Amino acid sequence: MKLPSRHRSTLLIPIFILLFIGNVFAQSTVVSGTVRDASTKETLPYVSVFFKDTKIGTQTDINGKYTISASGPQTALTFNYVGYQVVTKNVLPSVTQTLDVSLAPSANSLDEVVVVGGKKIRYRNKDNPAVELIRQVIAHKDDNRIKSYQTVAYQQYEKMLFSVSNVSEKFKGKKMFRNYQFLFQEQDSTLIGGKNLLPVYIQESLSDNYLSKDPLKSKSVVVAQKQVEFDARYIDNKGMKAYFDRMYQDIDIYQNNISVISNDFLSPIADGAPAFYKFFITDTLKNQKPEVIELSFTPRNTGDMLFEGKLYVTNDGQYAVTGASFGVNKSINLNFVRAMKIDLNFEPNAAGKYSLSKSKLLADFGIGKTKGIGFTGERTLTFKKYQFDTKLPDTIFEGKSKVVLADATKRNDLYWKQNRLDTISANQLKIYGNIDTLQNLPSFKRTMKIVTLLFAGYQNYGPYEIGPVNTFYSFNNVEGFRLRLGGRTTPELSKRFYFENYAAYGFKDEKWKFFLSGTYSINNKSIYEFPQNYIRASFQRDTKIPGQELQFVQEDNFLLSFKRGVNDMLLYNDFYKVDYVKEYENHFSYTLGLKKWSQTPAGGLSYQNDAGQFVNRLTTSEVSLQLRYAPNEKFYQGKIYRSPIIDRYPVFNLRYTAGLKGVLGGEYNYHNIMGSIDKRFYLSQLGYSDVTLEGGYVAGKVPFPLLDIHRANQTYAYQLSSYNLMNFLEFVSDHYVSINIDHNFNGFFFNKIPLLKKLKLREVVTFKALYGGLRDENNPAITPGLYSLPDYEDGSKRTYALGKDPYIEGSVGVGNIFKLLRVDLVKRFNYLNHPSVSEWGIRARVKFDF
Structure with missing residues (x-):
C-alpha cells in the first residue's frame, strides 16, 4: 500500500520532547579568534584550546581560527601546541568576544624549528608526503576492513542517549519547571561545546553478529534491548527508534561515503579524497609498535559535506587506521546542527590486523549557533569477542538478516549489569525512571496534548x-x-x-x-x-x-x-x-x-x-x-x-x-495496470536525487473519466508528485510512462559564494517528463459511443490527449530558506498553446530537513 509521505510534521513531536518548552536565552561564554606564530605571523592549525581547569576544548582549523563556548561563565583560556610555549589568556565571563593569540616557540625546541618567512606556502598534492601516505591508506583499504575476512563473529553493545543541552541555572529556575526539578540532577558538562547536558532519552541493545564473505551474508541477533517508553498516544516509540537509527547510522571509515544525520559525507580515505581534502602530517607516535602517524585533514572548501579532524595510521606497510577523531566545520550546510564529533578506536587481533573496538558519534542541535537550549544526541557502539575465519554453520544466516529474540525486552537489571560491554553512568540509568515519573505529571500531559494537536492535528x-x-x-x-x-x-x-x-x-x-x-x-x-x-x-x-x-x-x-486559474471542475x-x-x-x-x-x-x-x-x-x-x-x-x-x-x-x-x-451496477469492463519505482540516489558531494519511474496502461473501451487523468496542480504549493504548471484534467491517456527527478545539491554551489554560504541556502533542480497518448478506441474524435472531452464555457478545448512530444516541465529552486522553506521557479516547456496555461510559475513548499 503506497502511503503519502508529506505528513512529516509528526516527526517533530519526539524532537519537541527534547526541547519541550525551549528557551533561547541561556548565558554562554563564547570566544573566537586566530592563533599565529609570534615570529613568522603564520597561522597555526590544530592548536589545542581549552577553558582553564576544564575539559571544555577545541582545536584551531587549517587557517588557525577557533571558536569555543561554555554554557556558564569562564575566565581564562589555555593554548597548547607542540613545540610552542603554553599560553593562558583571561577572557570576560558570559560574553561573546574575540581573542587573537600569538605563540612563541619553546626554548627546548628552538634548535628543531625552521622559520620560513615570506608568503604563505600554497597547498599542493604533488610531492606532499601526507597525500602520499593517504594514498597508501586508500590502496590498502580492502586489506584492512572487516570484510577482508572469510567469516567474522562478534558481540556489539549499542547505547543511544539524547539530552537537552545548554541548560542554565536561570532556565532551571523558571516557574514552568517547578514540577520537573528531578530531571535536572547531576548534569554532565564534559561533552560537545561544554554544554550542560540533561539526559531525557536512552536506548540500549546487545547483539550477536555474523558476517560471511563468500557468499556475502550477514546476520544480527538482538539478545537484549530496552529504551525509554513514551505514552503511545503521543509518540510512536518504534518509529522514533527507527528515525534515530537512520540519523545515527554505523560509521565505517573505509566506505567512500559515510551517512550521518541523513546526509552522505565523503570519507577522508575515500578513493577520491585527495581531490576534496587537504592532508597534513602533524605527529609521529614512535613509542608504539608499530609506529603510528598522526594525519590531520580539513576540507578544501569548508562548506562542503566533508569532515575535518585526525587519523592515526600504522607506518608498517599495512597502513591500517588505528583511530580517528573528526567532526564537521561550522560553515557546513546542516540545518540545526551546531557541532558534531566522531571518535573511532581500533584494536589489533592476534594476526596484527586492526578491527573497530569502539565508535562514538555526538551531534548537538539547536536553532542558534551557540546560544540557547538545544539537544545533543550520542550513539556509542562497543565491539568485543571477535572471532575471525571460523566455521559458521549455514543455519545462522537463515531467515531475516536481523532478528530480535522474543525475550530481548524482558532482561532484568542484573542481566544488563553483567552483560553490558561498556560502562554506563548512574545519571544515565536514572532516565528510565525519570521519564516514567514525568509522564504521570498532569502538567506534562496537558503539554503533550497541545503539542499533538499542533503537529498531528x-x-x-x-x-x-x-x-x-x-x-x-x-x-x-x-x-x-x-x-x-x-x-x-x-x-x-x-x-x-x-x-x-x-x-x-x-x-x-x-x-x-x-x-x-x-x-x-x-x-x-x-x-x-x-x-x-x-x-x-x-x-x-x-x-x-x-x-x-x-x-x-x-x-x-x-x-x-487557494488555487490559480479556472478551477470549477x-x-x-x-x-x-x-x-x-x-x-x-x-x-x-x-x-x-x-x-x-x-x-x-x-x-x-x-x-x-x-x-x-x-x-x-x-x-x-x-x-x-x-x-x-x-x-x-x-x-x-x-x-x-x-x-x-x-x-x-x-x-x-x-x-x-x-x-x-x-456487477453492482457497473457500466464498463476494463483493465488498468499501473507500476512505479521510487529510489533515492546519493551522489556524495553533489547531493542526492529522488527519482520516480511510473507507467500505466488501460485496456478496454472506456469514457475519459475512467482513463488515467494525469496529476495536475493548480495550487501555489509545490507538489513533488504532480505537474505544477499543468491544469486539472488537461491531459488524459490510456497508456503512459513518466519520470520525475528531484535533485538537491545540498549547497554544493552556494557554499562557494560567501553570502549564500552564510545563509546556508541549498540549490534544487527538478525535471519531469510524461509521455503517453490515446488509442483510437478511446479517442472520442474517432470512436463513437464515448463521452466528449471537456471544453471551456467559451467553447475552447479543455482536455487533450498527449501528442508525439512528451509533456515536460522543470524547475530551479532555493531550499532551506529560514531552514524550512523551499521556493521553485517552474517552467513549462511545451503545449503552451493550450488555453489558460502559464509558461512560468513560482511555487513554495515547507520542508523540514537536516
Missing part, C-alpha cells in the same frame, strides 16, 4: 480523537465555504475494531458530505502498527477534483483551497469500498479491494455522449490488487499517515484494477 479524548484540524474549514468554487468535523476511535476503545467518520457541509451547493468506515484488526494489533493485517469497509459521499488521488482525511485541507462521488490489507515482516504487502463508485460531474465539468445528451451519473464496479515491496524500509507512524524515513532503498508498487460490467 488531533485532539485526543481517550477512546476517540477529533481531527484533523486543518480540514475543519476550506472553500472551493462549487461548494463555497465548507465546514467539516470528524475523528476516529483509538485502541483505548478497542484493539480489534476501529471507526472513522466525518460530516461536512458546503454553504454554496447546500449539500451534506460524510464518511464512515469500520475496520477489523485480524492480528489483534492496532491498525496503525506494523505489520498491518486488517479488513475495512467504508462509505464516502464527498467531492474531489478529477485525477487527484482521494485521501479521506486530507481532501479539503485549508491550505489547498468537481465531482460528487459515492464510494462503497471493502479492502483487505496484509503486510509482512520483510515489508512486502498486498491489498485486495472491491469498490463501487458513482460519480456525478459538477461546476464547469459535464459528461456528454456523442449524441449530445448529458450524462448525470457514471457508475463503475471494480476489483483490485495492489502489491508493494519496500526492502529495509523504516518509518515513523504519525497520527494520520505513516511517514517513511527516506533512505537509499527502492520502493516498488504494482496495481491491477478490473472493471466489472453488470
